[in-house]
Amino acid sequence: MPRRPFTNRRELEEHSFHPAVLLAVPLCALFLNAYLPRIWQPLSILDLPLIIVLYFSIAWRNPIAGTLFGTVIGLLQDLPGNQFIGVNGIAKSVLGYAAASIGLKVDVENMVTRVAMNFVFCLLQSALLYLIQSILLGQAEAHPRWIHELIRAAINSAVAIPIFLLLDRTRMDTVL
Template sequence: MEAPTVSPPFFQPALRIAMNFRDKLGHSLRRRHREPDLPQRATLRGVIFWVVVGAVSLLVQVYLPVYAPLASQLELPLIVTLYLAFLVRDPVPALLYGALMGVSQDALLAQPVGLFGIVKTLAAYSAASASSRLDVEHPAPRCVLICFFFLFHQFFYWVLREALLGLDVQFPILLTLAAAMLNGAAGVLIFLLLDRLVRVV
């Protein structure tokens, strides 16, 4: 008789976070589908769905500005991260997803790993915490929140570049405000698309 496999102690916190992330996604999918007993495979599909959506947003973020320079003002990974944070309304899976998206974006942009990781973790945690108290189901509040968290994201990204890297970088206020409005408008459309896709998943 084989002895049961026991995970090493240092793996257990990571496993708990991963299971919590999976459970929260499953809970969100059940709420969206209004099905109290959504099968386990649907939860797994949800996790795969968010990995794919995140990967697509990162690739578009990196390559689209090459062909459309205006797209460089969009923050698609942030918009996707905010949607998931608003959906699960739980800081733990939200910050985990935000950290993953941010670190991946750092790696793709060949910049010091951790800048976007830290900023997107903060944004995801704050968005998930705020979503439990605010209306995030309608376009107008969604637009306002996306604009706010874009400004939050850009400000802390600027602070980290100044503080951690010692770079003398100007903070373009007017351009950032215009980009916030652009991301707010684009984010509302992307949220509507994700609403439809989440129902399918």
């Protein structure tokens, strides 16, 4: 098979996953996100679907795939909740696109970079959810507690570290 002499960074570093991983991991994250707070209320601070959207979007380095994946996960996250369907879909689609786009430009294999991106994107999601609820839906009672959001971002970033390490083991890397 002839080798192409020139490839771009995205083609060299795109990661693929087994279809079972692409189905089981998001469904598990959605299930845990819906039912863990019922077992113990403080676990509602976790946003496992966001961590999964960020991981796969960064790994794929494809903005379209990141957007679609974020949209699907966000819409599925809205189903068991008591909010309007589409709120998380909008926010996670924007975050999936942004994470995949940044993954094209920045070395995202470094764990410090991953944790920093997770922290920033968690705060960005909080801001997006606030804007969607206050501007698009006109809910005047939607007021973010920014200290709580900073703590939430820090906890989600800490939880993302072992999840990222486990998901790194599921990659099926191909050599060009």
